[in-house]
Amino acid sequence: MTEAPVLEIRDYRLNFNTFDGVYHALDGVNLAVGKGQSLGIVGETGCGKSVTVRNVLGLLPSPPAEVISGEILYNGKDMLKVTPEEMQKIRGIEIAMIFQDPMTYLNPVFTIGTQMIDVILTHQKALDRHARKNRKEAKAHAIEMLRKVHLPNPESQIDRYPHELSGGMRQRVLIAMALSGSPKLLIADEPTTALDVTIQAQILDLIAELVEDMGLSVVIITHDLGVVAKVCDNVAVMYAGQVVEYGTIEEVFGQPKHPYTEGLLKSIPHPGKPPEELYGIPGFLPNLLTPPKGCRFQARCPKAMDICGTPPKNRNNAAHDRTVLCHLYEEGFADA
Amino acid sequence: MLETHDLTVGFPVRADGKKAILTAVNKVNIRIEKGDALGLVGESGSGKSTVGRTILHLNRATGGSVTLDGQDITRLNAADEKVLRRRAQMVFQDPHSALNPRMTIMRSVAEPLILHTKLRGAELREKVGSLLEIVGLQKQFLYRYPHELSGGQKQRVCIARAIALNPELLVLDEPTSALDVSVQAQILEFLKSIQKELDLTYLFISHNLAVIRYVCNRVAVMYLGQIVEQGETEEVFSNPKHPYTKALLEAVPLPEPGQPRRGKPIVGDIPSPLNLPKGCFFNTRCEKAIAGVCDQKPVPNFTTEDGRRVRCVLYDPEMQPQAATAL
Numbered sequence: 313m314t315e316a317p318v319l320e321i322r323d324y325r326l327n328f329n330t331f332d333g334v335y336h337a338l339d340g341v342n343l344a345v346g347k348g349q350s351l352g353i354v355g356e357t358g359c360g361k362s363v364t365v366r367n368v369l370g371l372l373p374s375p376p377a378e379v380i381s382g383e384i385l386y387n388g389k390d391m392l393k394v395t396p397e398e399m400q401k402i403r404g405i406e407i408a409m410i411f412q413d414p415m416t417y418l419n420p421v422f423t424i425g426t427q428m429i430d431v432i433l434t435h436q437k438a439l440d441r442h443a444r445k446n447r448k449e450a451k452a453h454a455i456e457m458l459r460k461v462h463l464p465n466p467e468s469q470i471d472r473y474p475h476e477l478s479g480g481m482r483q484r485v486l487i488a489m490a491l492s493g494s495p496k497l498l499i500a501d502e503p504t505t506a507l508d509v510t511i512q513a514q515i516l517d518l519i520a521e522l523v524e525d526m527g528l529s530v531v532i533i534t535h536d537l538g539v540v541a542k543v544c545d546n547v548a549v550m551y552a553g554q555v556v557e558y559g560t561i562e563e564v565f566g567q568p569k570h571p572y573t574e575g576l577l578k579s580i581p582h583p584g585k586p587p588e589e590l591y592g593i594p595g596f597l598p599n600l601l602t603p604p605k606g607c608r609f610q611a612r613c614p615k616a617m618d619i620c621g622t623p624p625k626n627r628n629n630a631a632h633d634r635t636v637l638c639h640l641y642e643e644g645f646a647d648a
Numbered sequence: 649m650l651e652t653h654d655l656t657v658g659f660p661v662r663a664d665g666k667k668a669i670l671t672a673v674n675k676v677n678i679r680i681e682k683g684d685a686l687g688l689v690g691e692s693g694s695g696k697s698t699v700g701r702t703i704l705h706l707n708r709a710t711g712g713s714v715t716l717d718g719q720d721i722t723r724l725n726a727a728d729e730k731v732l733r734r735r736a737q738m739v740f741q742d743p744h745s746a747l748n749p750r751m752t753i754m755r756s757v758a759e760p761l762i763l764h765t766k767l768r769g770a771e772l773r774e775k776v777g778s779l780l781e782i783v784g785l786q787k788q789f790l791y792r793y794p795h796e797l798s799g800g801q802k803q804r805v806c807i808a809r810a811i812a813l814n815p816e817l818l819v820l821d822e823p824t825s826a827l828d829v830s831v832q833a834q835i836l837e838f839l840k841s842i843q844k845e846l847d848l849t850y851l852f853i854s855h856n857l858a859v860i861r862y863v864c865n866r867v868a869v870m871y872l873g874q875i876v877e878q879g880e881t882e883e884v885f886s887n888p889k890h891p892y893t894k895a896l897l898e899a900v901p902l903p904e905p906g907q908p909r910r911g912k913p914i915v916g917d918i919p920s921p922l923n924l925p926k927g928c929f930f931n932t933r934c935e936k937a938i939a940g941v942c943d944q945k946p947v948p949n950f951t952t953e954d955g956r957r958v959r960c961v962l963y964d965p966e967m968q969p970q971a972a973t974a975l
Contacts, residue, residue, distance in 0.1 A: 356828040478917045508691035508855065513899035513913035520909040535828065538901035543909065562905040579833035583858035583900045586882060590862065592834030596798055 316388070317344040318497055318529045319368065319407075324382035326363065329375055333601045337363050339553045339608075341382070342626070344633070345497070345546075350523055350530040352540030352561075354576075355550035358597055361533045364550070365499050367392065369407055370399045386497070401438040404431065408490035412502035414482035418474040424485050425470035428454040428492065435493040457488040461518060480511035487518065491526070498522075499531045504539060516543050537580060541565055546633075549573045552598055552608040559634035569636040571613045607639065615640060649682040649717055649849055650703065650817060656711030657695070657702050663922050670921050672698040674873035675712065677949075678851075680866075682816070685843060685850035687864030687881065689857060689896075693918055695873040696853045700819040703851065704738050705729055716817070734764055737810040741822035743802035747794040753780070753805050754790040760812045779808040784838065800831035804838070811846060819851045824859060836862055857900055861885050869893050872921060872929040875949075879956035889958045891934045928961070936962065 321343040328335040338360050345351045353361045366372045368384055368391055384391040386407065394402065411417050419427055429450045436444040445453060451470070458466035461484040474482055483503065490498060500519070504512040520543055522528055534540060540547050540561070547564050549557040549572065557570040568574045578591035595612040598604050604611065610620040619639045627641040657673040673695040680686045688696045701707045703714050705724065713722040721732055737760075740746040747756050757776045761767050767775055777787050783804040794802055803823060810818055823839070824832040840863060843850060854860050860867055861881055868878040869890065877890040888894045895914040901907065916933045919925050925932050931942040941961055950963040961967050 356830060480917055508918075509857075509899040510691065510895060510914045511917065513901075513911065514915075516901065517910055517913050536901070537829075537903035541903050541905060542901035542907050565903065565905045576830060577903065579830045580903055581833075581836070581858040581862035582903065583861060583885075583897065584902055586886075587862045590833040590837055592832075592837055593830035594834075 315346055317346050317385075318349075318387060319531070320344045320385040321364065321368075322383050322385065324364070324384065325380035326367070326372075327378045327380055329378055330601075336600045336603050337377075337553050339603070341550075341553075341555055342635070343548055343555065343558070345529050345531055347496075347529055348523065348527050349546065350532060350544045352544035352547040353531065353533045353550060354535060354537055354540050354547060356535060356576075356597070359550040360553040361550050362501055365409075365501065365531060365533060368499060369403055369409055370394065370396070371409075404490070404493040404495060405435055405438055406495055407497045407499065408493065408495040409499040409501065410483075410486050410490045410503050413506045414479060414486050415474060417486060418482060420474055423471050423473055424477070425451065425454060428457070428470070428485070428489050431489050432492050453492065454488075457492045458485070460491070460522075461485075461488045463488070478511075479507050480514060483507060483511075483515055484518070487515075487522075491522065491528075494526070495528070497529045497531070499533075501533045502535070503532065505534065505536070512539070519543060537565075537576065538583075549576070552603065553600060554608060554637060555635070556609065556637045557635070563634055569641060570609075570638050571615050571640075572609050575612075575614075607637075649684075650678075650680045650851070651715045652676055652678050652699070652703070652712060653715070654712035655699065655702065655709055655714060657698050657707055658710045661922070668922055671924075672873055672921065673702065676870075676873070676875055678868055678875065678878070680817075680849055680851060682849055683843075683847065684866055685852055685864040687860035687867040688851060688853045688870060689855065689860050689867060690870035691855060691896075691918060693872075693921065694870040696855075696870050697821050699870075700738065700821050700851055700853050704736055704819055705732065706738070730764070733760075734813045735815055736817040736819065737813065737815040738819045738821065739803075739806050739810050739823050742826050743799060743806045744794065744826075746806050747802060749794050752791050752793060753785075753797070756794075757805060757809045757812060760809060764813055775812075776808075779812055780805075782811070782842065783808040798831075799827050800834060803827060803835055807835075807839070807842075811842070811848075814846070815848070817849045817851065819853070821853045822855070823852075825854070825856070832859070839863060857885075857897060869896065872918065872924065874929060874959060875957075876930065876959045877956065879954075883954065883956065889952065889956060889963065890930075890960050891936045891962075892930045895933075895935075928959075941967075 321341055324338055324341040326338040328337055341364055355361045379392055432450040432453055455466045455470060463469055463481060463484050504515050507515060523530055532544060544561060546560055548555045551572050557564055557573045564573060568577055575591060575593040579593060581590060593612055598608055606621040607624050610616045624637050624639045626635045626637050654675040655673055656675055658669040658671045661668055661670045676699055678686060688699060690696045698707060702709050709722050713720055724732060754776055757779055758772055761772060761775060780789060785801060785804055824835050852864050864881050867881045867884050868875045871892050877884060877893045888897055899913060914933055919932055927943040927945055928947045931937040947959050947961055949957045949959050951957050952963055
């Protein structure tokens with residue numbers, strides 16, 4: 313990467329201290345997102361994909377969460393060391409986040425206008441006194457943002473309540489709200505999972521448009537490999553709290569290296585092709601209260617060897633940023 | 649084997665303080681032959697689940713009829729309903745809420761056997777054990793509770809319970825939507841294998857087109873309570889005819905590199921079923937809509953040369969000149 317990344321996560325380890333013991337949620341996560349780039353984080357339930365990004369904005373309560381090591385660098389600044397006051401000036405203005413279920417994140421008793429104006433006025437506190445918008449200007453800005461996300465008739469929609477809008481419209485409102493402070497980085501946690509495919513296509517199209525027009529960097533978390541392949545430049549595949557494979561979409565989807573990525577790709581029926589036999593990855597996720605000593609995928613891996621009892625190291629492709637966490641690539645690897 | 653004739657289901661609702669009827673299923677005609685797997689696909693609110701539930705008497709039909717092997721099962725008394733339950737069973741979307749958390753797996757799977765058969769004691773235990781074996785669970789699970797099982801295991805238990813009475817028809821309502829993809833693959837493989845082994849007929853309801861393509865040999869696409877296209881799965885997927893089917897297939901992002909970032913996604917939202925569009929229900933979002941035709945009168949089904957049924961005026965033999973340009 314020539315330019316310094318906007319967001320870089322280095323050797324990030326995080327535990328949850330529970331009554332049952334210490335849950336090793338993340339174990340040495342390394343990720344980077346460049347300016348104007350989009351990174352997809354994929355993995356199955358419980359692999360730690362959401363937990364990885366929550367602390368970028370300080371959203372994990374501690375306790376129970378405990379950061380063991382690592383840093384989350386946003387333009388060089390370690391977000392794990394930021395004070396709550398400083399964080400307030402970053403949330404929504406530098407980095408914004410949208411979540412899965414658009415209904416739960418909107419307050420049902422206020423109109424979407426009231427909620428958007430609130431957000432915009434809160435952002436003003438980070439500005440100099442003379443540059444702040446007043447309520448009327450904030451409303452104009454809210455309408456402008458709604459227009460940007462292609463909500464029809466924003467002037468009248470702004471006085472509506474969340475229940476009067478469809479799921480797709482609500483997600484548009486949340487995106488408008490997230491982008492109202494013109495952030496540089498947008499983190500979207502399963503943004504289309506609650507939506508129908510035709511509406512999902514609209515929202516993905518909108519995100520692609522905003523990335524192009526606003527030079528936004530995006531992190532998209534999803535379990536849907538199709539969504540990642542469509543909107544992201546790079547992809548990180550997570551398994552049991554680790555990034556097992558990282559690379560560009562072409563590399564990872566075209567030539568998967570890690571046995572887990574291979575299994576995952578073989579386990580989804582392809583909507584565009586006649587059926588072939590599916591491969592269900594046998595077994596279950598390991599219990600992270602007592603993570604396996606070596607490779608975390610060894611118990612389910614068809615290619616497991618004796619050496620897999622020891623933890624694998626990340627292997628880089630000599631040429632660029634592609635990494636694979638697997639003993640098979642101990643000697644390094646090259647892309648064909 | 650199973651047929652519906654103009655099946656209609658309406659729910660009384662209050663909208664803006666007035667009483668109204670929400671027509672969730674609007675004159676649906678489906679036909680499933682023995683040994684078939686019919687996929688019912690559509691977006692949320694299209695009425696696909698209501699069709700499945702109505703066939704099994706979990707909702708009441710307000711019009712039309714359902715026949716099973718020629719026998720009318722639309723309106724049944726409690727005794728006949730019990731007979732129907734032996735022949736047709738359902739698997740629900742969320743295996744967690746479909747199992748009673750205070751019953752052991754043994755008790756949950758034994759429930760239909762206790763209600764319908766005289767099996768008791770050791771015989772019952774043996775039967776439940778063999779059912780669990782069919783779905784790939786060991787006997788050790790017999791006395792566990794649902795919370796001790798993973799999502800995939802729970803769904804296997806639900807399937808074991810559904811096949812306990814050797815039914816002929818299984819209605820599967822989004823059986824894998826709550827599961828992770830690697831587990832989904834296991835369940836789909838398994839559903840395909842027991843269909844052959846136990847000679848089952850499936851009505852498979854899903855919003856996931858890829859899953860339908862994988863499991864079903866026939867497919868019916870629903871939109872706003874109507875079936876807009878019905879035919880052999882491979883034909884419908886490789887050559888969709890209805891503009892909605894086309895749009896739906898194009899909207900699915902593919903798990904492979906090199907896709908265009910931006911497409912032209914189908915515009916707008918699904919209209920409210922309380923305020924249905926005039927004419928073809930899809931005309932408000934259809935890019936091929938012909939003004940003055942599609943927004944005027946309801947569209948009937950047309951049968952194309954290859955035997956597919958499509959609810960679109962573009963396939964009206966009388967519309968051929970206009971259709972040729974639009975297609």
